[in-house]
Amino acid sequence: MGKGVALSTAEPMGATRWLLRGHSALVYAFFYAPIVVLAFYSFNESQLVGRWSGFSLRWYEAFLQNDNIQSSLWVSVKICAASTVISVVLGTLAALSIERFRWWGQKVFDAVLYLPIIIPDVTMAVMMLVFFGETAELFNVIPGVDLTDGLEKLVLSHVAFNISFVSVVVRARLANLDEAMEEAAADLYASRWQAFRRVTLPQIMPGVLGGALLAVTLSLDDVVVSSFVSAVGATPVSVYVFGMLRKGVSPLINAVSVVILAASMTLVMASLVLERATSSRKR
């Protein structure tokens, strides 16, 4: 807003006003109530999910003692770390290339870069399955590469969608920046590399970190693509949990879910805080 018109013009009066408030409160309740209920029941002592019989941490203990979940968590951490590092480097370079330069064919690249974001999970999963099915043998010819254990396939396909998300975040940051700073550095005889390292990079760092957090989140959350490319023995935690919860509800899954959700929410909040902290200075 900020057009000098009082907010009161926009806000309806009388009963409508209270209806609007009530409705909004209900929608927020809709967003958060299921999560709260899930968290609540994860501390339930009972074997039956829906019947409360007392507070207990037994399901969290069971979670810590479950070897399958632990090893799948470890798989996830590895995939997550590798795919985030690769996609942050590639995505940041892509963002710089599109925002700061003009070159032939750029529009096409820009369009292709958007596709992994909007493509439905299932289609992306099918693409990866078919692709690795046809080409795994070709890749295995390269010395040191072995796609049969699935870990590499998971990393490769996570990078394929994460590059785009990282570049969107970094581009948003770059678009808000003043190019004058870089030009000033150039005027002061900084080499291009110096200007980049001393001026551009520190300024886009919040965007890069935000993109990295987003990549970590998406990599941890992905179920569909991962379940299509993961092999036996290298199951990421999301796929493992998906398999478990298709069978039905159990207090153990509740506990695992709460841990995953807490991790995911922490990451989201961290990236939002990063974004706010940097964009508020600008506005």
Added chain:
Amino acid sequence: MDVVVDPGLEHQAERARSRQGFLMGLPAIIYLFVFFVIPLGFVVMYSFATRTRTGRTELAGWNVEAYERLGEAVVRAVAFRSLWIAAVTTLLSLVLAYPLAYFISTRRPATRNMLLVGVMIPFWSNFLIRTYAWRVLLDSDGIFTRIMSGVGLGDGRILFTNNAVILGLVYGYLPFMVLPLYAAIERIDWSLVEGARDLYASGWSAFRRVVWPLSKPGVIAGSILVFVPSFGAYVTPAILGGNKKGLMGSYIVDQFMDARNGPLGSSLSVLVLVVMLMGTLIYFRQGGRSL
């Protein structure tokens, strides 16, 4: 003014700069070409390929059989059911999100930011687990079921029905609707509304004649962002749905996992892709921006 600018030199510098930009993007270009464009090409090729008796897909004997099968009654039923579910999900999300987006955009900036973060957190949090939370609520002795039967709305059991899938999809994708709506409503110049009111428009007609038309780009953007993933949804029906093969996403997965029919699964994927591309085109035509 005898400064001679050599146009050739300037041109050269410009070309060097453009080449530098291209080289910077090159790693990502190569990566996306190998691990996105080529896989996409394979799916398109598969959709025209032959299925052998053993269920393997042979890249030979090109035909359009897999596309002809899209017209079959079974496949059509799946497609229409998915379209219907996606449409209902979109409409429900719009009805829920519009008043909320309006409410958020008419708050003071500080409150507005907090309310937005409240929408963003579920937006990026683990989708699978959020869907599972509904499974717990809808279970036969879950809270939702007990409340519903307590109030007297049937026996309250909706788990494993299309209604449960719609509920889960609305829950999952509602933020996709709220955010573009908010962006559109927040941009509205409220002096126009004030003008309408000064000309004795009632609150309702000021909304209908001024606010609604101005917020339409947000309505369209949000609708597409909800419709497209709902149409191809896989996780939600798998957890909350009944007939696991009755919807597009699951039906495609089934073609690869159980039925071993690569060509049909691929032609279905191409269909989903076309729906997505059409949605995207409309989105950008309407002046939509990326989130």
